[in-house]
Every structure is written in C-alpha cells, then in structure tokens.
Amino acid sequence: RGCYISILNIIQGDADAIDPTQVHKALQRIRERKLVDFIPWGPASIQVALARKSPFVESSHKVTGFMLANHTIVHELFSRLLGQYDQL
Secondary structure, X not given: OOOEEEEEEEEEEOOOOOOHXXXXXXXXXXXXXXXXXXXXXXXXXXXXXXXXXXXXOOOOOOEXXXXXXXXXXXXXXXXXXXXXXXXX
C-alpha cells in the first residue's frame, strides 16, 4: 500500500459554479480526517488550479476536473514488470 507524494487538481467551470472557499474547506477536511495517505518525510502537497471553462471544448457539465498524482505504488508496478521481463 503506497502513499501520495503530491497531487495536482485542475478544476474548470463557470465562475459562479466554482467557489474557492468550498474548495479550500474540502481540502482542509481531507487533511484533517487523513483521508489520503501522504509520505511521512515531507509535507502533504495538494495543489489546486481553478480555471474558467474553455471556450474550445464542449461540455454539458458546469464543472469538470482533472487530477494528476505522484504515488509511491508505482515502485511495485515496475518491480512486477521487471520480474516478468526477467522470466522471459
């Protein structure tokens, strides 16, 4: 079971659909309740970028999002892949 090193969230939407204070409160709840495991040797890094809805991309949703995370479990993936390669 791994843990997160950092998380980047990009949230796009109408100006009236995204409330930065609600986003901040949600992040505080995540940190306080420890809903996400972060590395013990560094600070919990959650970055959020709020952006206006793109005029070039059609979407029926008021708010869309994207999350990019750096997780330590990728070590297991590469170890398993290397083991399978060695068996060839």
